[in-house]
Amino acid sequence: MPHIWHLWYDVQTGALLIRANPIALKIGEPAMRYLIISDIHANLTAFQAVLEDAGTLGKDYDFVWCLGDVVGYGPDPNECIELLRTLPHLCLAGNHDWAALGRLDIRTFNSDARKAVTWTHNTLTDENLAFLEALPTTFVLGNFTLVHGSPREPVWEYILDPLIATLNFSHYVTPYCLVGHTHTPIIFRQVGQQGECEAVAPRYNVQAPLDGTRQIINPGSVGQPRDADPRAAYAILDTERMTWEFRRVPYDVGAVQKRMRQIDMPERLVMRLEHGW
Numbered sequence: 616m617p618h619i620w621h622l623w624y625d626v627q628t629g630a631l632l633i634r635a636n637p638i639a640l641k642i643g644e645p646a647m648r649y650l651i652i653s654d655i656h657a658n659l660t661a662f663q664a665v666l667e668d669a670g671t672l673g674k675d676y677d678f679v680w681c682l683g684d685v686v687g688y689g690p691d692p693n694e695c696i697e698l699l700r701t702l703p704h705l706c707l708a709g710n711h712d713w714a715a716l717g718r719l720d721i722r723t724f725n726s727d728a729r730k731a732v733t734w735t736h737n738t739l740t741d742e743n744l745a746f747l748e749a750l751p752t753t754f755v756l757g758n759f760t761l762v763h764g765s766p767r768e769p770v771w772e773y774i775l776d777p778l779i780a781t782l783n784f785s786h787y788v789t790p791y792c793l794v795g796h797t798h799t800p801i802i803f804r805q806v807g808q809q810g811e812c813e814a815v816a817p818r819y820n821v822q823a824p825l826d827g828t829r830q831i832i833n834p835g836s837v838g839q840p841r842d843a844d845p846r847a848a849y850a851i852l853d854t855e856r857m858t859w860e861f862r863r864v865p866y867d868v869g870a871v872q873k874r875m876r877q878i879d880m881p882e883r884l885v886m887r888l889e890h891g892w
């Protein structure tokens with residue numbers, strides 16, 4: 616059952632609030648710099664490299680939006696959740712987060728993925744399973760809709776090309792939608808009244824203006840990039856200047872591979888990290 620959470624502005628405190636009955640969470644001020652991450656996939660070394668590269672919390676960024684798949688494939692599921700929880704953050708549910716909870720029938724997964732899911736489920740602490748359990752599937756925050764996969768199918772659908780992106784523009788109402796899931800940084804920009812769109816490749820370390828054109832934006836994957844570039848991917852969103860900046864940072868892939876081999880993860884999952892596929 617998808618959960619749509621709502622956001623409103625508290626005029627007395629100046630805070631943005633999220634309501635998912637019966638709780639409300641303060642998530643930060645209206646205009647700020649967000650560290651945008653997705654698909655960490657239990658890769659602590661890549662996650663730490665991103666945080667180091669992004670700079671200082673409170674100075675270089677104020678809040679973290681994580682677009683799901685914190686766990687799955689990698690060797691550090693508890694450590695990644697616990698590091699994320701030290702940061703002011705909002706996190707969406709990904710398909711691998713749900714798989715780790717046992718919400719999915721993993722008989723449809725290939726044998727490598729099944730092995731990784733089973734190991735992750737058995738390794739996660741009760742507290743971290745409860746964290747994953749509480750993740751929402753869709754979040755609408757001002758000009759931004761946040762999902763893991765797509766606005767049409769928040770946990771499942773891969774937005775891989777302009778045709779699939781075009782079909783999704785009518786499934787959300789904000790100017791911008793942030794997605795993960797494909798592990799590939801890209802922008803799909805609406806260019807016609809009929810919803811047609813173009814794919815725009817990322818330009819790194821450039822603060823590109825968000826000009827009001829409807830866009831579906833993917834920051835890429837922190838822990839398992841699949842665009843033939845093994846470096847960790849992330850982005851910085853500045854909602855005061857309304858700019859988006861793609862970034863990449865190298866990390867010690869070999870250290871992660873060593874930990875994966877120690878827990879007997881399938882070799883195919885180990886090797887793909889160094890190639891970025």
Ligand SMILES: [Fe+2]
Pocket residue numbers: 654656684709711796797798
């Ligand atoms: Fe993923």
